[in-house]
Amino acid sequence: MAKNKEEKTNVMRILDQKKIPYTARFYEESEGPEGTREYGVHIAQTLGQDPARGFKTLVARGASGGIYVFEVPAAENLDLKKAARAAGEKSVELLHVAEINAVTGYIRGGCSPVGMKKAYPVIFHQTALDYETIYISGGRIGAQVEAAPGDLIRLLRAQTADIIANKA
Template sequence: MAKPHDQKTNAMRVLDAAGIEYVSRMFECPEALSGIEVARLLDLEPERVFKTLVTEGRSGEHYVFMIPVAEELDLKKAATAVKEKSIAMIKSKELLPLTGYVHGGCSPIGMKKAFTTVADETAILFDRIVFSGGRIGTQIEASIDDLSRVLAVSTADLTV
């Protein structure tokens, strides 16, 4: 049986080190689910559950965007938010080497390198949002203000 500390992810360790209170929500999940399925499974409003998307700008810089799971990233709005001419989603096979996370378990916290991160402006409407905890089947609930204590995160209108 796994000890409680064995359940910790890099994202949780970063939050713990910063003294940030959060709720971890873990569930059995043999493979990645859609964000809407995760929201349904956890009985949460999809507007409050955010997915983490990793992109590459025309400049070659990488960016992380957090948007509600039922929404679609508007690439033009995203590019404007990070002052790029254009951005594109990275290929799934590039995610693990770049971030240290797998598809369906990519947390904005605890990546191999700190990337410019932008959350959809709707995140400020909630006391706490839910996002990947860094492992498939693990979600973290925390405030956007607390998230900004461990991550340089800004907000912008990002969805279609």
């Protein structure tokens, strides 16, 4: 039996359970350009969204061994030094693709800060607060949720910081 593309994800169930308003957005999986930055912008454009409001999830390991989740605008790159400073670590490095599922329970391209296997520290780029709503992964490729950043930050006990690389 084929899965319904618009079937609720665990992310959506958690938001429902916590009574956090959101709008589910679905899109057809496509190859899109290589790299998370280009792909995130491609998805935003496909859905007619402002890429600055679409946040991608990046997972990193600190020098202490701790796991951290960073939410950055789709068109931006994470600055590892700024991210380490925000996390209170000497340094951080992104997890290898092969580790993402084991650590988070999600696959690359469908990783959401909501509903990971464990509650890791989450840091949103500070621009999330500039918008009434933002888009994050819905927990699988082809799904995203639009919600108020304040609601997501409270749910995840997240913080905000300047964690993106400056444009040259």
